[in-house]
Amino acid sequence: MNISPPPQDYEAAAAQDDRIDLRVWLRLLSCSNLIEAEIRRRLRREFGVTLPWFDALAQLDREPGGLTMSDLSRRLMVTNGNATSLIDRLEREGHVERSTEPTDQRVQRVRLTRKGRTAFGRMHPAHRRWISELLADTKQADLKRLQALLANLKGSIAGALEDTALKSESRSP
Amino acid sequence: MNISPPPQDYEAAAAQDDRIDLRVWLRLLSCSNLIEAEIRRRLRREFGVTLPWFDALAQLDREPGGLTMSDLSRRLMVTNGNATSLIDRLEREGHVERSTEPTDQRVQRVRLTRKGRTAFGRMHPAHRRWISELLADTKQADLKRLQALLANLKGSIAGALEDTALKSESRSP
DNA sequence: ACAAACTATTTTAGACTTAAAACATTGATA
DNA sequence: TATCAATGTTTTAAGTCTAAAATAGTTTGT
Numbered sequence: 001m002n003i004s005p006p007p008q009d010y011e012a013a014a015a016q017d018d019r020i021d022l023r024v025w026l027r028l029l030s031c032s033n034l035i036e037a038e039i040r041r042r043l044r045r046e047f048g049v050t051l052p053w054f055d056a057l058a059q060l061d062r063e064p065g066g067l068t069m070s071d072l073s074r075r076l077m078v079t080n081g082n083a084t085s086l087i088d089r090l091e092r093e094g095h096v097e098r099s100t101e102p103t104d105q106r107v108q109r110v111r112l113t114r115k116g117r118t119a120f121g122r123m124h125p126a127h128r129r130w131i132s133e134l135l136a137d138t139k140q141a142d143l144k145r146l147q148a149l150l151a152n153l154k155g156s157i158a159g160a161l162e163d164t165a166l167k168s169e170s171r172s173p
Numbered sequence: 174m175n176i177s178p179p180p181q182d183y184e185a186a187a188a189q190d191d192r193i194d195l196r197v198w199l200r201l202l203s204c205s206n207l208i209e210a211e212i213r214r215r216l217r218r219e220f221g222v223t224l225p226w227f228d229a230l231a232q233l234d235r236e237p238g239g240l241t242m243s244d245l246s247r248r249l250m251v252t253n254g255n256a257t258s259l260i261d262r263l264e265r266e267g268h269v270e271r272s273t274e275p276t277d278q279r280v281q282r283v284r285l286t287r288k289g290r291t292a293f294g295r296m297h298p299a300h301r302r303w304i305s306e307l308l309a310d311t312k313q314a315d316l317k318r319l320q321a322l323l324a325n326l327k328g329s330i331a332g333a334l335e336d337t338a339l340k341s342e343s344r345s346p
Numbered sequence: 347a348c349a350a351a352c353t354a355t356t357t358t359a360g361a362c363t364t365a366a367a368a369c370a371t372t373g374a375t376a
Numbered sequence: 377t378a379t380c381a382a383t384g385t386t387t388t389a390a391g392t393c394t395a396a397a398a399t400a401g402t403t404t405g406t
Contacts, residue, residue, distance in 0.1 A: 020316050021308040022301060025208060027323035032205035033250050034330045035198060038337075044365085052392065069355060077206050082393050084356055089391080106354045106401045128195060133337075135194040137329035142322055143193050149319050150200035156310035157207045164211075164306075217395085225362065242385060255363055257386055262361080279371045279384045 035134055042130055047123050052076070052086055053095075054127070057112065057120040060096060066111035068101070095119060208307055215303055220296050225249070225259055226268075227300070230285065230293040233269060239284035241274070268292060 040051040047054075059075045060067060067075070073083035087110055090096045095116030101107040112120070135143065213224040220227075232248045233240060240248070246256035260283055263269045268289030274280040285293070308316065 019301070019305065020313070020320055021305050024308065024316050024319050024323065025304050027320065027327060028201065028205050029209070030250075031323055031327050031330060032201050034327070034334065036202070037250070038334060040364085050364090050391070070353090077203075077210070078392085079394055080355065081357075081395080085392075104354085104402075108355070128192070131198050132192065132194050134330055134333050135197065135326075137332050138326055140193070142325060143197050145318065146197050146322050146326065147193055147200065149315055149322065150197065150204055152315060153308075153311055153319065154200060154204050154207070157204060157307050159310050160307045161207065161211060213394085223361070223394090243383090251362090252364060253385065254365080254387075258362075261386095277372070277384085281385065 035131070038134060039127070039130060042126075043123070046126060047119075049119075049123070052078075053090060054120075054123060056083075056086055056090060057095065057116060057123070060110060060112045061117065061120045061124070064111075066099075066109040068107045068109055070107075072110060090116070208304070211307060212300070212303060215299075216296070219299060220292075222292075222296070225251075226263060227293075227296060229256075229259055229263060230268065230289060230296070233283060233285045234290065234293045234297070237284075239272075239282040241280045241282055243280075245283060263289070 036051070043049050043051055043054050055076055056072065059072060069080060069083055069087070072087070073080045076083060076086075078086075087096060087098065091098060094113055096110050097113050098108050098110055101109055138146075209224065216222050216224055216227050228249055229245065232245060242253060242256055242260070245260070246253045249256060249259075251259075260269060260271070264271060267286055269283050270286050271281050271283055274282055311319075
């Protein structure tokens with residue numbers, strides 16, 4: 001029947017022969033995938049929406065003034081083109097509306113409609129509850145440590161990415 | 174020109190009002206997405222392959238005897254249908270080959286061809302190097318802590334998933 | 347003022363992905 | 377042994393995603 005993605009490993013075989021950084025990366029990926037798949041499943045089952053829809057609604061919900069397409073795609077960490085088609089669908093469903101910025105005709109401002117805000121309002125508490133459930137077996141102290149470590153990790157990665165970006169930029173000055 | 178996904182946040186605005194479990198989840202997701210996007214970019218640029226191709230080759234490379242389609246999709250954490258189309262493409266390129274298991278005609282065993290093994294052999298060291306680069310700014314001690322904490326986290330999540338699976342199963346005994 | 351460079355968004359082509367249904371084979375059981 | 381549930385894989389439909397090219401509006405240097 002093949003309803004859902006297999007709840008399995010991915011890193012197992014890497015175990016012994018690999019370096020610690022690789023192992024950290026694979027575990028990170030596993031955790032992330034496990035949670036994401038379950039949230040996706042529940043959003044569909046309980047609310048009939050996809051994960052990208054929920055993500056977009058969530059970003060827009062906390063910006064009552066709306067967001068430009070570029071801002072939105074940056075926050076969702078997807079390409080502009082992807083954001084365009086996603087917002088197209090959400091607009092068709094009446095969850096969001098687009099308006100051209102008067103000061104700069106290039107930019108499109110996207111806002112939640114009343115319908116979109118209401119829909120998200122129903123999903124939001126459930127989503128929080130699900131995350132809490134999934135992380136419930138992890139000790140508070142461990143969560144605190146993870147919170148701090150992941151913040152640093154994120155900063156380090158961002159730094160490394162900037163470095164490589166600068167390096168490849170300086171090839172043609 | 175819009176070459177790559179925007180290297181940005183996703184969690185920023187969640188900051189203060191949310192619970193620690195939500196914040197851990199969002200940071201986890203950010204880290205995972207940042208690394209994944211960069212690896213995807215480099216695989217395309219340096220080797221002209223997609224990330225799913227690399228992942229599939231990697232899983233097959235460490236199983237000289239091959240894997241069944243189900244095993245493969247479990248390891249890649251994707252649906253069976255997804256694995257089918259992925260392997261179709263890899264087979265068309267000559268990187269893998271399928272063979273029907275004699276003992277059970279339903280199962281398809283997938284193996285790397287020589288070409289596939291060679292291709293992966295070129296990518297593997299580069300991939301390791303990239304991961305090391307991206308995590309280079311994080312202290313070894315922190316990586317060790319993350320390794321342990323993420324192992325626990327993964328176990329906890331898996332446990333929580335099993336619980337909900339069992340619960341929904343027991344509705345119809 | 348005008349061309350060139352730049353920015354914001356959309357379009358396009360193709361690959362990836364999920365969920366559900368369909369198909370095929372196996373194994374158990376009446 | 378004929379049926380039927382279970383298992384492994386593929387197919388299908390719709391949506392998601394990326395990278396690159398195209399479009400359209402804005403700014404800058406002269």
